[in-house]
Amino acid sequence: MKRPGKDTAAGFRKMSRRALIVGGAQAGFMGLLALRMRYMQVEEADKFRLLAEENRINIRLIPPARGEIFDRNGVPIAVNDPSYRITLTREDAGDVDAVLARLQAVVSLDDEELERARAELKRTQPFFPVTVADQVDWTDVTRIAVNTPALPGVTPEVGLTRTYPRGSDFAHVIGYVGPVSDYDLSKMEAPDQLLLIPRFQIGKVGVESKLEDDLRGKAGARRVEVNHIGREMRELDRREGQQGRDLQLTIDADLQNYLQARLDGESAAAVVMDVRNGDLLAIGSAPSFDPNLFVRGISVADYRALTDNKYRPLAAKAVQGIYPPGSTFKMVVALAALDAGLVGPEDTYYCPGHLEVSGRRFHCWKGAGHGHVNLEGSLRESCDVYYYELALELGIEKITAMSNRLGLGERMDIPMSAVAAGLTPTKAWKREARGQEWVIGDTVNSSIGQGYVLASPLQLAVMTARIASGTAVTPRLIKKINGIEQPSGEGPPLGLNENHLRQVRKSMYSVSNNRRGTAYGSRIIAEGFRMAGKTGTSQVRNITAKERAAGVRSNADLPWERRDHALFVDFAPYEDPRIAVAVVIEHGGGGSSAAAPVARDITLQALYGGEPPLDAYPTKDRNRIRELQNRLRDYNPSTGKDSKSRA
Structure with a gap:
């Protein structure tokens, strides 16, 4: 038998080594594959099971019911209807x-x-x-x-x-809801996934917007099985959402309805505030609008009718509107002068009908002048020259300091949209804002609530409440959240001399109850309900020397937009103050003729908790008041007009 040669033997040995190497590599690869499979199937099993479950099961959000809103007595204001x-x-x-x-x-x-x-x-x-x-x-x-x-x-x-069952009554207070828009989402850093649900509604303005987080609630969820293209096959389980928190306002719905009815036909605002704890009992602007229109999707025609209306029905004038406070500001100057020791209650100034300051004549509203007037007479008859004289001695800084102390120039912390801070000017403010130096004429103008001074009706109500109570009371709009009482608006003492406050209150009482008072025609005669008030008229145009020489044109002869604003503030009862009221009627003319009667009627409605008896009014007014009451009983908040029922 022939043996293999050396070359053949070497070839066999080489093939054996290659086979071992290849076999070893294959065995190693299979081993690694087995280890990887074991790792994925055993150690990573939970992870891949979850991934598979997510492909098969979807989570669908369930929108929660929105929290509802009620008045102070539990009357529904904003509800959820099927x-x-x-x-x-x-x-x-x-x-x-x-x-x-x-x-x-x-x-x-x-x-x-x-x-x-x-x-x-x-x-x-x-x-x-x-x-x-x-x-x-x-x-x-x-x-x-x-x-x-x-x-x-x-x-x-x-x-x-x-749904807003009270219609236009609360439109400016609670606002309305609407579908989430791209603009809404752009303002949020990390939007709640709820907001991505088609047609999901959120608060747009007012309380609905400011307390959105409380009202929205928490989403529920349901787990559904879907197929590979996302079609829902069946529901696996469901977790209901958490309803939003209910809110209870401090406002009395019936008083609010009366206030809106009384302002009907005007471009105006009014505020009723409890002087003891700051509760806003009513706060309204006219004309108003039906917020239900926005929830349902307002038509172009309806929206244009609102935006083209010169009376600006969409504006919440009670908090957004800022006006020269006119003579209602005189209490501020009087208290500043008393506090500084510059004047006593019996000190007088002579009013010849004007005052010359730096070559310029500043006129009193009464051309013939008031003669010698003291503090009470100056407020009772609203003498301008008395306050010009006080302002020259005080200076603007002391006037502004007292303004701030009484709540003017302060943005009130209530959950309504665009709450204005108003303006109580200083020398530094004018330098920074206008690039001009303060002049003495600016101080004189400010002393009668003109010039740069601006205040909202809400601020005027706060000012009046602080004078009446002697405390730094602040307004409160939210009474309870989910049944939990919210902090009161009670404040600490203002730190003013009580005798000074008493003198100012007494002077305001004379405004309404003395025959020479500017608001005597709108007095309350019911014992225990008499009010103390102050009229105000703020100019919106300059009166030239030529016009003054020829005779100042009356408001009735001017276009509506050029007429003076009418203002009135009051507190009542005088002996034991409970409420403060502020009324501003845009271009209403005179405070005594336009604003005071409205404020008196609202004050009585608040004090009596309903329709007051006719004998609370002066005899000469009773027939007119009877007719007015009959008309206001039929005021419909949904339309803003008379109808068969006020409820």
Whole structure:
């Protein structure tokens, strides 16, 4: 037998080594693969199980019910009512246009909403329902139910929608809700996922906006099984959301209704405040609007009617509007002078009808002058020259310091939109804001609430409440959140001499109860209910020397926009103050003729907790008041006009 040669043997040895190397590599690879499989299947099992579960199970948010809002007595102001909507699922409908045409024949649908629905159907998954019409009535739902065979893919659904049963009464206070917009989302760093739900509503203005986090609530969730393209197969479980917190306002709904009715026909604002704890019992602006229009989607025509109205119904004038306070500011100057020891209650100044300052004549409203007047007479008859003289001695800094002490120039912390701070000027303010130096004429103008001084009706009510109570009371709008009482507006003592406050209060009493007082015609005669007040008239135009020489034109002869603003503030009862009231009527003319009667009527309504008896009014006014009361009983807050019921 022939043995293999050396070359053949060497070849076999080389092949054996290669086989071992390849076999070893294969064995090593298989070992690594086995280890990796073990790692993924055993050690990473929970992770991959979760990933698989997420592909199979989706979490769908359930919108919570919004918190409701009530007045101080539990009267509903903002509630959630059942709302019906019509949805369409494209995959079930087949011919969408044909189904929409048949649907439009069954129920009345807006063309604009139909176009929006068509656009949404095109960009939405075919198995997702799209809302075609929102807030339809029960009649439409029943019609759809009857015609179900002819309307494939159409489904009526029920949800909740915001409703404001008191209509326009609270529009400027609580505002309204509306669908989340791109602009809303752009203002948030990390938006709540709730806000991404189509047509989810949030507060837009007023309390609805300022306390959105309290009112919104927490979302619920439901776990649903879906297939590979996202179609929902079945619901696995559900966790209901947490309803938003309920709010109780300090406002009395009936008083608020009366206030709005009394301001009807004017461009005006009024505030009623409890002088003891700061509770806002009523705060309204006129004209108003129906907030329900915005919830349902206001039409272009309705919105244009609001924005084109020269009386600005969308503006919350009670907190946003700032006006020269006119003679209602004189209490500030009087207290500043008393506090500085510059004047006593019996000290007098002579008023010849004007005062010359630095070559300029500053006029009193009474051309013939008031003669010698003391503190009480100056407020009772609203003598301007008396306050010009005080201002020259005080200087603007002391006047402004007292203004701030009484709440002017301070942005009040209440949850309403665009609350204004007003303006109590100083020399430094004018230098920075206007680039000009303060002049003595600026101080003289400021002494009668003109010039740069600006205040809102809310601030004027706070000023009056602080004078009446002698404390730094602050306004409170929210009484309770979910039944929990909120901090009171009670404040510490102002630190003013009580005798000085008493002198100013007594002078304000004379304004309303002395025959020579500027508000004597609007007095209250019921014992224990008499009020102390102050009229104010603020100019919105300059009166030239030529016009003054020829005779100043009356407000009645001027266009509405050029007439003076009318103001009145008061507190009552005089002996034991409970409420403070401030009224501003834009371009109303005189404070005594336009604002004082309104304030008197609101004051009596607040004191009596309802319609006051006729014998609370002067005899000469009773027939007119009877007619007014009959008309106001039929005021409808939804329309802002008379109707069969005020409720």
